[in-house]
Amino acid sequence: MQDAVSRIYPLLERVHQPADLSRFTPAETVALSQEIRQFLIEAVSKTGGHLGPNLGVVELTIALHRVYESPRDTIIWDTGHQAYVHKLLTGRKDFRDLRQEGGLSGYPSRAESAHDVVENSHASTALSWADGVSREKVRSGLPGEVVAVIGDGALTGGMAWEALNNIASDKERPLTVVVNDNGRSYDPTVGGMAHHLSLLRTSEGYERALAWGKRTLMSMGEPGRTAYDALHGMKAGLKDFLLPQAMFGELGFKYIGPIDGHDIVALEFALERAKAYPEPVIVHVMTEKGRGYVPAEDDEADHFHAVGKIHPETGLPVAPERFGWTSVFAEEIVQLAEKDPRIVAISAAMKEPVGLRPLSLRFPDRVVDVGIAEQHAVTMAAGMAFAGAHPVFAVYATFLNRAFDQLVMDVALHDAPVTFVLDRAGITGNDGASHNGMWDLSLASMVPGLRVAAPRDAARLRELLEEAVEWNEGPSLVRYPKGAIPKDIEAVECHNGIDFLVKVDDAKTVIVSVGPMAHNAAKAAQAIGGVDVIDPQWVLPVGENLIDICSGYSRVIVIEDGVVTGGVGAQVARLLDVPVEVLGIPDSFLAQANRDDILHRLGLDVEGLVKTIRR
Numbered sequence: 001m002q003d004a005v006s007r008i009y010p011l012l013e014r015v016h017q018p019a020d021l022s023r024f025t026p027a028e029t030v031a032l033s034q035e036i037r038q039f040l041i042e043a044v045s046k047t048g049g050h051l052g053p054n055l056g057v058v059e060l061t062i063a064l065h066r067v068y069e070s071p072r073d074t075i076i077w078d079t080g081h082q083a084y085v086h087k088l089l090t091g092r093k094d095f096r097d098l099r100q101e102g103g104l105s106g107y108p109s110r111a112e113s114a115h116d117v118v119e120n121s122h123a124s125t126a127l128s129w130a131d132g133v134s135r136e137k138v139r140s141g142l143p144g145e146v147v148a149v150i151g152d153g154a155l156t157g158g159m160a161w162e163a164l165n166n167i168a169s170d171k172e173r174p175l176t177v178v179v180n181d182n183g184r185s186y187d188p189t190v191g192g193m194a195h196h197l198s199l200l201r202t203s204e205g206y207e208r209a210l211a212w213g214k215r216t217l218m219s220m221g222e223p224g225r226t227a228y229d230a231l232h233g234m235k236a237g238l239k240d241f242l243l244p245q246a247m248f249g250e251l252g253f254k255y256i257g258p259i260d261g262h263d264i265v266a267l268e269f270a271l272e273r274a275k276a277y278p279e280p281v282i283v284h285v286m287t288e289k290g291r292g293y294v295p296a297e298d299d300e301a302d303h304f305h306a307v308g309k310i311h312p313e314t315g316l317p318v319a320p321e322r323f324g325w326t327s328v329f330a331e332e333i334v335q336l337a338e339k340d341p342r343i344v345a346i347s348a349a350m351k352e353p354v355g356l357r358p359l360s361l362r363f364p365d366r367v368v369d370v371g372i373a374e375q376h377a378v379t380m381a382a383g384m385a386f387a388g389a390h391p392v393f394a395v396y397a398t399f400l401n402r403a404f405d406q407l408v409m410d411v412a413l414h415d416a417p418v419t420f421v422l423d424r425a426g427i428t429g430n431d432g433a434s435h436n437g438m439w440d441l442s443l444a445s446m447v448p449g450l451r452v453a454a455p456r457d458a459a460r461l462r463e464l465l466e467e468a469v470e471w472n473e474g475p476s477l478v479r480y481p482k483g484a485i486p487k488d489i490e491a492v493e494c495h496n497g498i499d500f501l502v503k504v505d506d507a508k509t510v511i512v513s514v515g516p517m518a519h520n521a522a523k524a525a526q527a528i529g530g531v532d533v534i535d536p537q538w539v540l541p542v543g544e545n546l547i548d549i550c551s552g553y554s555r556v557i558v559i560e561d562g563v564v565t566g567g568v569g570a571q572v573a574r575l576l577d578v579p580v581e582v583l584g585i586p587d588s589f590l591a592q593a594n595r596d597d598i599l600h601r602l603g604l605d606v607e608g609l610v611k612t613i614r615r
């Protein structure tokens, strides 16, 4: 086996395609699931990746591939971060370069396999995809079932409910929704729906008691049977009262569950029933995130949702994490909230990764986790602002795309003083095309009244964040990238609010650098000579002060880590008479690779900038 692992996995060796699984006995499938867990721990500890979610779906994925015939039957994974086992069972075992340039994607990928459908790793879309695939299969008479697997976290997203509503409306069209319920997003999953699912989970014992009662009474001959009939009459009423699964029924789905998601026989039985049913079905599967790997099971924070490289024996990181942008925000927002009681923070199911954990510990009632519900978060923020708060929505840049309408119509149109803090802005790299935060500047440039700051270092992040939350005339946005934070660069001069990072006599060329691009811009300018570098800090809308300064040069170059179309450079070019060159991300989806390698490929590292500017 060509792979990232040194151990031999004899059962996994036998699987080249899903059909091979049909030759396994039930006992062998159990042994296979143990092998797969070992494989995942060994391989992912070398590369990093979504270990916890994948450890949780080993049995579920085996069962799905034994019951359904992929790719004839379409299996769709929501978010797709839990598709590693699916990859292993569909012939992809070379995990050496998982999430690296040229290696396996961390998500389903059509380029890799005919078994993969959805590459978009933004959550809560799988049910809409499934509805679409199923409609077209039925319309055009294509064979094959459609199954969507969605986590309890992704089920908090509004789009999932729009899809459920549509799927349920067509009783003639069978479609199976598998809810992979591990009770967690990163944190425990929040909201009424999560509560509902957990009630179903706790009712499992009740179901077992009913089954035991039935068996016992029926074995007692006629008197027992009469007693059972009487009790059975009551059961529906009792069940409706005790089991909120009725809700799925009322929505139009047959509900099967809750099923032990680590029992392959039970899973196969449930999936076979779902497959045979001629209408939409929900199969509710209970799993444990991080299952079978003690460090992940014990990790209360997020059960190893996504890890870097780790020591497989201990689960400890191979390299200590360097102090990052997120940590600076995490510290600063606590300081600001201490001073300003109007500050309330919002997270869309990502308190820890966006740095809101310390604030939630200091002021538990001033951080709201809305689930994976970015659209709701933005409009809710507008409502909070109306009622007197200054909401701070901390979110990954790529996920704000989803709430563009709410940003324009609910926040900007109402001049709501909401601050957006965009983490992972610019190139993120290993998560592939869908996770780069490269559209935010272009989108923000179209929103009337939205002020955008791009700090170049920690000192500027602290200052600009403070200015943002003090700005109450309308919305503001502060954006910064993924990863370690570089050293502060002090300005050599400041004119009319514009920092000069490099200033030489008689420079004809000026580089306008956006946020963290300042570091490469300054180094490139120093290497070339005769070039000034300025940092406007508040980059959108483009200010008159920036235009005035740029007008004094014969050549203006804007460097930004966003798409070139419609970003800061495009706005500067619109307002200046001097020719403007924009160096940024071309309008294309970026294949996965390390952030530095992508910057190099795009000519945005020092070497590339020197070359381009000299030319």
Ligand SMILES: Cc1ncc(C[n+]2csc(CCOP(=O)(O)OP(=O)(O)O)c2C)c(N)n1
Pocket (backbone or CB within 6 Å): 053, 079, 081, 082, 121, 122, 123, 150, 151, 152, 153, 154, 155, 180, 182, 184, 185, 186, 289, 305, 348, 349, 350, 372, 374, 399, 402
């Ligand atoms: C729109 C969107 N917002 C946020 C995320 C980040 N994110 C990725 S996985 C995840 C939690 C998913 O929970 P769940 O669906 O239950 O899957 P699990 O990891 O528990 O298997 C979140 C918040 C995302 N991918 N998409």
Ligand SMILES: CC(=O)[C@@H](O)[C@H](O)COP(=O)(O)O
Pocket (backbone or CB within 6 Å): 079, 081, 121, 305, 306, 353, 424, 428, 431, 482
């Ligand atoms: C699937 C998903 O959207 C997240 O888990 C994401 O992969 C995390 O990215 P970071 O590692 O940058 O926090």
Ligand SMILES: [Mg+2]
Pocket (backbone or CB within 6 Å): 151, 152, 153, 154, 180, 181, 182, 183, 184, 185, 189
């Ligand atoms: Mg979950």
